[in-house]
Amino acid sequence: MKRAADFRWIGLLACVCAGLALAYPQEIRAKDPPPQVSPDGLQLQKSTQDRLVYVRPGATLQPYRRVAILDCYVEFEKDWQRNYNNSQMGLRGRVSDRDVEQMKSRLAAEFEKVFTDELRTKGGYEVVDKAAPDVLVLRPALLNVAVNAPDLMTPGIGATVVPSAGQMTLYLELWDSTTNKILARVMDAKADSNAFAGRASGVTNKAAADDILRSWAEELRKHLDAVNGKGSGA
Numbered sequence: 001m002k003r004a005a006d007f008r009w010i011g012l013l014a015c016v017c018a019g020l021a022l023a024y025p026q027e028i029r030a031k032d033p034p035p036q037v038s039p040d041g042l043q044l045q046k047s048t049q050d051r052l053v054y055v056r057p058g059a060t061l062q063p064y065r066r067v068a069i070l071d072c073y074v075e076f077e078k079d080w081q082r083n084y085n086n087s088q089m090g091l092r093g094r095v096s097d098r099d100v101e102q103m104k105s106r107l108a109a110e111f112e113k114v115f116t117d118e119l120r121t122k123g124g125y126e127v128v129d130k131a132a133p134d135v136l137v138l139r140p141a142l143l144n145v146a147v148n149a150p151d152l153m154t155p156g157i158g159a160t161v162v163p164s165a166g167q168m169t170l171y172l173e174l175w176d177s178t179t180n181k182i183l184a185r186v187m188d189a190k191a192d193s194n195a196f197a198g199r200a201s202g203v204t205n206k207a208a209a210d211d212i213l214r215s216w217a218e219e220l221r222k223h224l225d226a227v228n229g230k231g232s233g234a
Helices: 005-016 018-029 080-086 097-122 202-227
Strands: 043-047 051-055 066-069 073-076 135-147 160-162 166-176 182-191 198-200
Touching: 066 097, 073 097, 080 135, 097 135, 097 202, 135 202, 166 202, 182 202
Parallel strands: 066 135, 073 135
Antiparallel strands: 043 051, 051 182, 135 166, 160 198, 166 182
């Protein structure tokens, strides 16, 4: 989706804060407790081994009836490509830089597809690309991505048996589109539910990723429903 000029400021923000997005998930599993107040004034609402939630004091999702979804930034787990390639016999099953970029692009596209479907089809929220008082901006990133058996479409390479498809961490910021204020930040690390253990393929990898993405999208949709009187929430 092409973004309107209204959201150019957020695109610049995404570039400036890319390092911040990579740093925050480390706090999820850090030995020391996360700060109660973030550098940008958000207060810690939830802290577990796998999840952190920060919210601006007084912020609510009640005014928002529409959403804008920015392009999803995707980053693999540190050294994932090198470690995976070191585990392969020979060169045919190794992951190239091009493979990594293609997987990033596919995962980013899948994020937008799943979230758009959940919010628009199930929630009735219009997905737009222009700022307005009732538009909530989602700034997403998928970090620490690890795929246990990537489908490289290499001839002669058989299916691989794996205990799970993989894992990733959601880094999601919610912004008001007209005031340029961040409302909340969520960091949530998830592995697939082991429902996709067994013979890995492109089909099972996509299904596992969709399963995780759908759980996040559904949770956001239920929170929006709750504050807008559509349901009981998550």
